[in-house]
Amino acid sequence: MTKTKSNQTNKTNYVSTTNACKLCKPLGACIAFRGIENCVPYLHGSQGCATYMRRYIISHFREPIDIASSSLSEKHAVYGGGPNLKKGILNVMEKYEAKMVGIATTCLTETIGDDVPQFLYEFNEEFGDQGLPTLVNVATPSYSGTHMEGFHATVKAVIDQLVGKTDMNTIAIAPKTIIPNVNIIPGLVSPEDLRHLRDILEDFGIAGTILPDYSDTLDAPATDEYAKIPEGGTPVADIAQMHQAKATLEFGRVLAATGNTGGELLRDRHSVPHYALGLPIGLRECDRFFATLETTTGQPTPRKYTQRRGRLVDAYVDGHKYIFGKKAVVYGEEDLCVAITAFLAEIGVKPVLCASGGKSGHFQEAITAVTQELLREPPLVKEGFDFYEIAEEIEQLQPDLLIGTSKGYPLARKLQIPLLRVGFPIHDRFGGQRTLHLGYQGTQRLYDQLVNAVLEKKQADSPVGYGYL
Incomplete structure (x- = not known):
């Protein structure tokens, strides 16, 4: 890793990133498009981008995922990728019979300046008589943001390009209610x-x-035939x-x-x-x-959720003696870090570092908003960080545990402290796609996991072992 010292600021200027604490923007777009019925994600760029993202997503979700590509080469970097984009959409129509194609750009096509909305307009003019799928496009060059920004940009593009634009029947409402959706x-x-x-x-x-x-x-679920x-x-x-x-x-x-x-x-x-x-x-x-x-x-919270809330409060009381005062480092995408930090602050665990590869400019204020009433000392908050920099900070902080994705495992192994795996990606454990984070139930799961990680570490470090804690 190349780095130099600035005489004016006395800070380390990194020329490159070592083990980024983020993923690329079009990857987030592909996941978002995958969440729309009969939609095929399509990357307008080189084949390598689609191959990398398929492999990365499959490793977490344990599901096959197809991502179409316009497969641009050096020639198209010079002359433009419009013809390949159109040809690729036709191939998707033929091979998949997709009702929607979600088109995300990559660094290559954004750098050469391909006008994707114009290409899609031309495509509709040329092939509009063939029963075209719905086409939605979003600009997602990796150099301009993270996978989360690509995800959010895609959701906004879908709303922008689809909501209120078609005349369809009213959404069916369950017979037991007439409450609007x-x-x-x-x-x-x-x-x-x-x-x-x-x-x-x-x-x-x-x-x-x-x-x-x-x-x-x-x-x-498993099916007899591949879909x-x-x-x-x-x-x-x-x-x-x-x-x-x-x-x-x-x-x-x-x-x-x-x-x-x-x-x-x-x-x-x-x-x-x-x-x-x-x-x-x-x-x-x-x-x-x-x-x-x-x-x-206008409806009260169903009793099952108030009961779950009560059990969570009871668990907070029961487990407080084991975890109070423990120090944690939280890393990953910004909003998940904020949520985990808010949770830690209310259970008595001290977040000492909150780090993310994102550069929204709002990470610090969000962390402050969820901790200022509970913590005597605010955590160190770092955005635009990679794991090299996280490791440098941790040397002084001496945390008791890490909370984040599986990308932090080498660091947890080096420090010999527990790692609570949350978020995306989780590559080194089975069932990452079935991890429940949200609601009283998800919080209960996370709390139990955290307390047990602390207890397990205590047992492992004890010469006796403590069969009863």
């Missing part, structure tokens, strides 16, 4: 989280639209009617601070009330989520 834009959470959100909406008696919903497409496009995903017809919802609930404190979200677009363009919430992890953030559902629907 609610939109939930949850961000990049696990398939298990998405299923849990669907259960919550059903228990409230709400017909909800979750965008995107890859709970089935990226965690599908080129797995069943599931948010129906395009439902997306088109998101402007008729009673409200939009959008997760992400950092995302909200950017002022550039899909939920805000629905509010500004279609007057749909917008509630910006933190990811519902921990008592306080879960309480805000359920209180917002009560306000939006």
Whole structure:
């Protein structure tokens, strides 16, 4: 790794990144597109990008995923990739019979300046008589952001290009209720989280639209025959009617601070009330989520969730003596770090470092907002960090545990401290796609895992072993 010292600032200037604490922007777009019914993600760029992203996504979700590509070469870098883009869409139509193609650009096509909206306009003019799929495009050059920014940009592009643009039948509402539907834009959470959100909406008696919903497409049951496009995903017809919802609930404190979200677009363009919430992890953030559902629907929180809340409070009391005062380092995508930090602050664990590869400019203020009433000393907050820099900071902090993706395992192994795996990606453990993070139930799972990690470390370090703690 090349680095130099600046005489003026006395800071280390890194010429390169060592083991980035983020992923690339079009990868996030591919996951988001995968959460739409009968949609094929399509990368306008080189074949290598699609190959890398397929492999990376498969390793976490343990599901096959096809990502189409315009497969540009050196020639197209000079003359443009328009012809390959059009030819690739025709191939997707023939091979997959997709109802929607989600087109994301890569560094190559953004650098050479391909005008993708113009290419798609020309494509519709040339082949409009062939029953074309819905085409949605989003600009996602990796050099301009992280996988989370690509994910959020894709959700906003889908809302921008589909909502209110088609004339479709009203979304069917379950016979037991006439409550208008609610939109939930949850961000990049696990398939298990998405299923849990669907259960919550059903228990409230709400017909909800979750965008995107890859709970089935990226965690599908085994079938007798291979499906080129797995069943599931948010129906395009439902997306088109998101402007008729009673409200939009959008997760992400950092995302909200950017002022550039899909939920805000629905509010500004279609007057749909917008509630910006933190990811519902921990008592306080879960309480805000359920209180917002009560306000939006006029329905009380079902008893099963108040019972789960009560059991979580009881667990906090029971486990407090084991974890109070422990120090943790939290890393990964910004909004998940904020949610985990909020949870740690309320259970008595001291977050000493919150680090992310994102560069939103809002990470510090979001961490402050969720910790200032609970912590005597604020945690060190670093954005635009890689794992080399995280390791440098940790030398002085001496944490008791790490919380983040499996990319932090080498560091946890070196320090000989527990690693609680959350978020995306989890490559070195089985079932990452079934990890529940959200709600009282997800918080309970995380709390139990954290307390047991501390106890296991204590047992391992003890010469006796402690069979009873």
